[in-house]
Amino acid sequence: MGMAAATFGAVCLWLVLWSLNVKGFDAFMLVVLIVLISATLKAILPNLPGNQTPPGD
Numbered sequence: 001m002g003m004a005a006a007t008f009g010a011v012c013l014w015l016v017l018w019s020l021n022v023k024g025f026d027a028f029m030l031v032v033l034i035v036l037i038s039a040t041l042k043a044i045l046p047n048l049p050g051n052q053t054p055p056g057d
Contacts, residue, residue, distance in 0.1 A: 006038035 010031040017027035045051060 003035075003038055003042055007035055010034040 013034070014024075014027045014031045017030070018024050
C-alpha cells in the first residue's frame, strides 16, 4: 500500500510541477527518485535487525 501511495503522490507532484512550467523531464526525474527510494525502503526495512522475527515463530 505504501508503494502505491508514494507513486500516486509522486505523479501528483509531477503534474503540479509541470503545470508550474518546470520541464516535464525534470519533474519526471523527481518521480523516479521518489519511487526508487520507496522501493528501496520496502525491500530493506523487513531485513533490519529490529524488524526480524525470532526463529521458531
